[in-house]
Amino acid sequence: MSEAFRLVRNFFFNAVNREFLIFLFFLFLSGAFWFAMTMNETYEKEISIPVRLDGIPRKVVVTSNTEDTIRVTLRDRGYILASYLYGSNLTPIHIYFNTFNKGNGRGLASASDLQKLIYQRIYKSSRITSIKPDRFEYLYNYGESKSVPVTLYGKVAPGKSYYLSKIVFSPENVTIYADKKKLDSIRTALTEKLNITNVTDTLEKMVRLNSIKGVKCIPATVKMTIYPDVLTEESIEVPVTAQNMPEGKILRTFPSRVKVMFTAGASMFRDIHPEQFRVVADYFEIQGSQQEKCSLHVSMYPPGLRNVRTEPTQVDYLIEGQ
Numbered sequence: 001m002s003e004a005f006r007l008v009r010n011f012f013f014n015a016v017n018r019e020f021l022i023f024l025f026f027l028f029l030s031g032a033f034w035f036a037m038t039m040n041e042t043y044e045k046e047i048s049i050p051v052r053l054d055g056i057p058r059k060v061v062v063t064s065n066t067e068d069t070i071r072v073t074l075r076d077r078g079y080i081l082a083s084y085l086y087g088s089n090l091t092p093i094h095i096y097f098n099t100f101n102k103g104n105g106r107g108l109a110s111a112s113d114l115q116k117l118i119y120q121r122i123y124k125s126s127r128i129t130s131i132k133p134d135r136f137e138y139l140y141n142y143g144e145s146k147s148v149p150v151t152l153y154g155k156v157a158p159g160k161s162y163y164l165s166k167i168v169f170s171p172e173n174v175t176i177y178a179d180k181k182k183l184d185s186i187r188t189a190l191t192e193k194l195n196i197t198n199v200t201d202t203l204e205k206m207v208r209l210n211s212i213k214g215v216k217c218i219p220a221t222v223k224m225t226i227y228p229d230v231l232t233e234e235s236i237e238v239p240v241t242a243q244n245m246p247e248g249k250i251l252r253t254f255p256s257r258v259k260v261m262f263t264a265g266a267s268m269f270r271d272i273h274p275e276q277f278r279v280v281a282d283y284f285e286i287q288g289s290q291q292e293k294c295s296l297h298v299s300m301y302p303p304g305l306r307n308v309r310t311e312p313t314q315v316d317y318l319i320e321g322q
Helices: 002-013 014-040 078-086 112-119 178-185
Strands: 042-054 069-077 094-097 102-103 105-109 126-134 134-143 145-151 152-156 163-171 173-177 194-199 202-206 216-218 222-245 247-253 257-265 278-282 294-295 296-302 306-311 312-319
Touching: 069 078, 078 126, 094 112, 105 112, 105 173, 112 126, 126 178, 152 163, 194 202, 194 222, 222 247, 278 294
Parallel strands: 042 094, 152 194, 222 278
Antiparallel strands: 042 069, 069 126, 102 105, 105 134, 145 173, 163 222, 173 216, 202 222, 222 257, 247 312, 257 306, 278 296, 294 312
16 A cells, blocks of 8 residues: 555656646646636626416416517626526516506516516626517416317328328317407317328327417317328229100110229228219210210219229110100
C-alpha cells in the first residue's frame, strides 16, 4: 500500500507533472472567470411558462382549445435567465374564469393582463420584450351540445387489384359543444386531413378530429378501421326483360337469359343474387331499327359493383302480337 502511495505521489509532484497541474489550475480559473463575465452580460431569451384556466363553474363547458403555455421573451443578465431555464422559479400562470370573463360565451386576458401576471413571477430586473400568443382567449357554453356522425376528410386509396369494402369509425358519432349558431351549422365531424394509399390489409388507425374554433368534440380522437377487399371478376345469369312495350305486343329474345359480368370484392359475391339485377331490351330502340339484333342494358344492379355489362351485349329478337 505504501509503495502504491509513493508511486502516485511521485507522479503528481515530479517537475513535469507539477507544471501540467499548474497549467490545468490556471486554465480552470480563466474558464471560470470567462464564464462569470459571460453570465453577467445582458441577453434576451424566449422562455415557456405554463398557463392554467382555473375556477371554471360546474355547468360551464370550455369549447376552445386553450393554450397550455405562453412563450415569453425576457431580457436580463445571463445567470438570471439561466435560473429561469434550469431552475423552478417560474410557477404556472393562473387565469381565473370569472376575472377575465367578458360574457356572451367568451373570456379574454389581454397582453397587458398577461404581463402583470408574469411580472409577479419574475425578478424585478427582468423585462418582457414579447409575448406569444399576445392574448389568452377562451370560449365556453353552458352544456349545449348535439351528436354528429364522423366523416372521413382526405384520401384513402386501396392497393392494386383491391377496393375499399368499408371504412368504420369507432365511435361512429361524437358529441360536439358549441354556441347555438355553430351547432345548427355543423352536420358532421370531419377527421384531420388524411392521405393513405396502397391499403391491402385491414388497417386500424387513431385519428384526430378536425379542430374548429369554438367547438369542442368529445372524444377528440376516434379509431378508424379500413377494410380492403380483393377484386374478382364474376358473372350471374339474369333473364332479359322487355321495356316500353306497347299494349298487345310481346318481345322474345334469343337467348332469354344472359350472363351479367361484373367486378366485385371477393367477400361481396356471396351476398349477390340474380333478383338484384335487371337486364332490359328497350322497344323504343328496336322500333324502326333495321338491325336483326337488339342491344341489352343493365338497368339495375347492387351498389359497389364495377364494370357491369352483359355477355353478349346484343341478342336476336322477335316481336309478336298477343
